[in-house]
């Protein structure tokens with residue numbers, strides 16, 4: 001497993017917070033940013049893109065992975081993902097996005113869920129991060145290898 005340095009982790013987290021600015025969310029007004037760190041140390045951004053036909057909306061996490069895959073990044077080359085929402089709390093990925101990531105990422109891939117709060121009294125912004133993994137967010141999951149009929153059990 002490739003190790004992620006503290007500064008790479010920090011840059012990934014800041015990238016997901018910044019990626020919220022790319023959101024197109026006129027209906028929910030809920031901006032979400034996602035950032036993926038690849039094995040070759042690129043950071044790929046995504047944001048949620050909504051639609052007047054609400055069901056056609058795509059989440060930030062899937063936007064980022066669709067970009068990564070169509071830019072040539074392969075299954076198993078994703079080191080970590082960071083996701084940031086606009087609510088007054090951490091933003092955990094929806095079920096569809098968890099399954100979408102399951103296609104391309106290992107279950108031990110770190111997922112960071114940063115939340116930045118700003119305290120008027122102390123005039124400081126503080127970011128707290130939940131560190132989890134895809135396997136924790138999607139236990140007993142179904143993935144590509146489950147379709148492999150030749151697989152020995």
Ligand SMILES: O=c1ccn([C@H]2C[C@H](O)[C@@H](CO)O2)c(=O)[nH]1
Pocket residue numbers: 025028030031032047048049050057058059060061091092093094097
């Ligand atoms: O993890 C999440 C949760 C929600 N959304 C988006 C979808 C929609 O645009 C808005 C409200 O659900 O937030 C994401 O992008 N990722």
Ligand SMILES: [Zn+2]
Pocket residue numbers: 059060061062093094095096097098
């Ligand atoms: Zn989602």
